[in-house]
Amino acid sequence: TFGKFGEDWVHFYLFTLGITMAVISFLMDWGINLCLTGRKTLYETLNHHIALQYFSWIILPILLVLFSAALVHIVAPQAIGSGIPEMKTILRGVILKDYLSFRTLFAKVIGLVASLGSGMPLGKEGPFVHIASIVATQLAKLRIFKSIYENQSRGMEMLAAACAVGVACCFAAPVGGVLMSIEVTSVYFAVRDYWRGFFAATFGATFFRLLAVWFQGHETLKPVFRTYFGSEFPYDPLELIIFAFIGVISGLIGASFVFLHRQYVLWMRSNKKLNSILQKNRFMYPIIISWFIASVTFPPGFGQFIAGNLTTHDQVLTLFSNFSWSKYNFTPGESFVVKKWDNPSTGIFVNLGLYCITTFFLSIIASTLPVPSGNFVPVFKMGAGVGRIVGEAMQLCFPKGLKFSEENWKIVPGAYAVVGAAAVTGAVTRTVSVCVIVVEMTGQITYIIPILLAVLISNVIAGLLQPSIFDSIAIIKR
Amino acid sequence: TFGKFGEDWVHFYLFTLGITMAVISFLMDWGINLCLTGRKTLYETLNHHIALQYFSWIILPILLVLFSAALVHIVAPQAIGSGIPEMKTILRGVILKDYLSFRTLFAKVIGLVASLGSGMPLGKEGPFVHIASIVATQLAKLRIFKSIYENQSRGMEMLAAACAVGVACCFAAPVGGVLMSIEVTSVYFAVRDYWRGFFAATFGATFFRLLAVWFQGHETLKPVFRTYFGSEFPYDPLELIIFAFIGVISGLIGASFVFLHRQYVLWMRSNKKLNSILQKNRFMYPIIISWFIASVTFPPGFGQFIAGNLTTHDQVLTLFSNFSWSKYNFTPGESFVVKKWDNPSTGIFVNLGLYCITTFFLSIIASTLPVPSGNFVPVFKMGAGVGRIVGEAMQLCFPKGLKFSEENWKIVPGAYAVVGAAAVTGAVTRTVSVCVIVVEMTGQITYIIPILLAVLISNVIAGLLQPSIFDSIAIIKR
The missing domain is CATH 1.10.3080.10 (Clc chloride channel)
Structure with missing residues (x-):
């Protein structure tokens, strides 16, 4: 089912996509953490006065949300929201204007760092799928990858892989990402994309966790919400x-x-x-x-x-x-x-x-x-x-x-x-x-x-x- | 994507498929174990004489393989081998005669117990996928399920779910089973089958492990090849x-x-x-x-x-x-x-x-x-x-x-x-x-x-x- 592996450019492309998204994801997490720690430090420093403390607690979120809203309003309103509903539409064959442009990428990445850094109850899975799709589209415009992205159906394939990479680099969940890419697809899923999704998602997730080892002093590749339940007797059948x-x-x-x-x-x-x-x-x-x-x-x-x-x-x-x-x-x-x-x-x-x-x-x-x-x-x-x-x-x-x-x-x-x-x-x-x-x-x-x-x-x-x-x-x- | 859940019969059908395969799988494992323990006991009892011991070691395998070969030769030669190559052919739309008949089911189940019980280096994943496909086909002929199995494309759907159930009841691996069913499919995988596969495979795997709790004194639902590696520092990135x-x-x-x-x-x-x-x-x-x-x-x-x-x-x-x-x-x-x-x-x-x-x-x-x-x-x-x-x-x-x-x-x-x-x-x-x-x-x-x-x-x-x-x-x- 996996056809020929002679298509080396496709694999190099998928590899590049995975690594790029891992770097973007790592940098974004770093930015988000900076905002969150900044707010916490400010709040804890001003612990002698409740009014000041309140002010410090609310001001950074308001400014960050405001900045994010202004940025996407000016640069690319397409960056608002999750992105998965639109991805579903695109995978059905509808072309949404400017939805996969570089402007939108810029607005979505910076805007998402600000909105998540504000501490609002907002998520990142959907936006990551969107960001990965834009990165895939923009990468394919590079001269070395131009040949593999010639026809329309190939474009769809790359978006399916991008969806898997997005989830993989968001939660370090490559297999879940591939399954997610199937579920986002409308009616029929090309089996070929399954393999491509795995390929890109594995390298993405591996590199994403390796960056944490290299730059954050993690000793090994760790899951994001690691649990420590015993496995000897996890639950009674009842x-x-x-x-x-x-x-x-x-x-x-x-x-x-x-x-x-x-x-x-x-x-x-x-x-x-x-x-x-x-x-x-x-x-x-x-x-x-x-x-x-x-x-x-x-x-x-x-x-x-x-x-x-x-x-x-x-x-x-x-x-x-x-x-x-x-x-x-x-x-x-x-x-x-x-x-x-x-x-x-x-x-x-x-x-x-x-x-x-x-x-x-x-x-x-x-x-x-x-x-x-x-x-x-x-x-x-x-x-x-x-x-x-x-x-x-x-x-x-x-x-x-x-x-x-x-x-x-x-x-x-x-x-x-x-x-x-x-x-x-x-x-x-x-x-x-x-x-x-x-x-x-x-x-x-x-x-x-x-x-x-x-x-x-x-x-x-x-x-x-x-x-x-x-x-x-x-x-x-x- | 998952459409309406009003199709209650389909879910009841998938549930029945999962439970049936779990019971078959459990009984087969029991039979295989019986053969293997019998051989071992015989071998250990005759430990005073090397020639007798050798005879006891080889006679049961030879008889079991012979029985298995004779059975499938007489009842249904379609039961020979794995079954996955033929499943791939059927999922491409080719009709293979008698491949999904009750005779083949009988020969494959009994024959597989004998051939695996012989201790030969043979596997069971492929045959289980085949067995699950036959069970799915035969179940669909029951009067209560007849309506859901009317047209050809529905039949394909059921086979995809059956593939997932086969793996789920073989290794207690429901998610792996669903992925396997995608890989067995030729070019395009219907996203609807993904959900159906999960549904049937989950109930199959759960019931398969519950049977071990009820009849083999397992304390809880356990994986088949359970490992006990530490998770604190599993491996160095190098x-x-x-x-x-x-x-x-x-x-x-x-x-x-x-x-x-x-x-x-x-x-x-x-x-x-x-x-x-x-x-x-x-x-x-x-x-x-x-x-x-x-x-x-x-x-x-x-x-x-x-x-x-x-x-x-x-x-x-x-x-x-x-x-x-x-x-x-x-x-x-x-x-x-x-x-x-x-x-x-x-x-x-x-x-x-x-x-x-x-x-x-x-x-x-x-x-x-x-x-x-x-x-x-x-x-x-x-x-x-x-x-x-x-x-x-x-x-x-x-x-x-x-x-x-x-x-x-x-x-x-x-x-x-x-x-x-x-x-x-x-x-x-x-x-x-x-x-x-x-x-x-x-x-x-x-x-x-x-x-x-x-x-x-x-x-x-x-x-x-x-x-x-x-x-x-x-x-x-x-």
Whole structure:
């Protein structure tokens, strides 16, 4: 099926594409981290005065969102949003003007660094797929690659590979990226692209992780959200019922997310008075929204209930942590994690509940900002919260584990968080590739069966109620 | 892309397919194990007399192979061989007579149990794909499913799902199964089948492992070739060069395997004298070959150099073991493993080398037996041996690991065996799905990057020299 490998230029092209995207991804992560650390340092330095502290907490996000919105408005409005709905359209054969131009690349890369650096609940999977597609298109214009990109169908092939590379360099998930590229394709997937996707994605993901070894002092190639669950007795077969239940509620949550997202956008659009105000003051909306979201997460305020002083990356890592938060004797490291999610006046269940609800609504609002942004990560962390609630509840009900063997294996609430994250993301994006992406992100395949089960169920449930978020956005735009 | 889920019958059908295949697979494994344990018990009971012991070692294989050959000869000659080349032909739209009939199913299931129970170096992946395809076809003839199977293209869809289920129930590898079904497809893969494959494969794999929990006392759902590598520091980035080198030699080994396999078959066919003898005595060839192979593996004889008293499953498990065989202080468990592969007069390197070479040639010879059989597992275990040699050599050269951090992380020879197994299998079958299958079989994703790298390289190298074993068989048959 893989034809001849004499097409050396194609392989060199795919290799170059993978390496280029790895470098871009690494640099972007570096930029995003710079913004996030800058904000945190500023906030911690000004800890003697609450008003100053509040000001320091909100000012950087507002400025960054404003900068991102202004940049894409001036340079390339095509860079706004995720990019996956448009990729789906292009892969159906429709040509979208300037969507794959160098201007759009520039605006999307810089704009995404700013919008993710602002700490808003925004994702990067979709934009990375878009960026990889532009890089693929622009690379193909170079003289040495010109011959391989001559006809239209070849162009489609390269976009499928680019999709795989985008995911591979975003989450270090090459296999998940290839599956994602199949799911983005409309009706028929060329089997040849499967091999090409693997080729480009593997080199992309490898080089992306190697850069972390060379420049960030990692000792070896590591997954992005590494988990540390035991593999000796991961779960009792009876727990599969609970995992299936997580699938059901995740499907409902996913469908409501898509529904409310569409309703919010349509309401915004139909409200003429609001519209005319926003039209006149183009940057009022970004300022208000980013100010509102930053205020809600302000750590001394409401933020104390929703782990507001953790970055998205740390929120996910702690939600995936391998110990129960409802026990009593913590090690110093565990205690540090729990304190982020616990609060003397509420407790972890109330906090986790507030976290899920807040993330749900703030993600919907944030995704309407006119900046480059995706939906994957916000939905993912909300799902992790939902799963963690179920896991901690299970742990409370069965403190010694489901009685099965005499050794009393315990419940692993972190695994429930992983399953929940995958199931909700699967329901919103209506993909199964998320199973593989999650496995590659955590570096553990131990829970593949629960993850697959929950994702399939959440997909079916959400499918009965709503279209995917990408199709929903496409409906709105039509 | 996943369309409506209102097609409840399709889902019920896919669910039934998955469960049915899980039960068949479980019963077959039980039957195969019965044969293998019976032979071992007989052999161990007669340990006072070497001639009797030799007789007991060879008689059961000869009888089982003979039974298998006679059964498929009388009932359904379509059951001979792997089935994947024919599946590829059918998925191209060609109708092969009686290939998906109930008679063939019966012959293939019983024949495969006998041929695998004989301990010959034969595989089961291909036959399982074939069996799943027949089950899918036969299920669709039931009255309740009749409506969904009306037109031709629907039939193709069901076969793609069946392919995924076959692999899922063979190795408990649902994701790898879906990828395999893409690779078996000729040119364009219907994206809808992707979802259906996942659905059926997940339920199949889950139920397959649940049966082991319910009837074999497993405590939880376990991978088939579970590994226990540490995930803290799996490999030094520099080791990627060695993994790539394994990819290169695996590609060469894979190509020579395909080449010599074809040459052997063509030589057998062109030798008219030999042919006329074999034609007259139809069961002479199976008897001679199974006698020869059983004799070579006779443990007190040559078998002592090639771990002849281990089953294929145990050979793979020990080759994947997580400690170096060339150190000195072993725990009792480790010592037990090493003794199987060590020999006072030779040592592990000579033994491993002999094991690889013997498995290489015996697999080629065995695959010409007129019984149901696949190529995946024999090639897989040979690759594991090749990888282990490289791993143990690395361990000898760098007994304290590649100096990178101060903590001196050690080389993990078992991981080299996993990479080698994947790379050689990938080269022979020319698939990338083997990466995911290996990850699901071992239950550890820690080495996904080395595995992907080695498999891609071995695929490219083998692709420059030879077609895949499936295409090679199709060329011979034409």
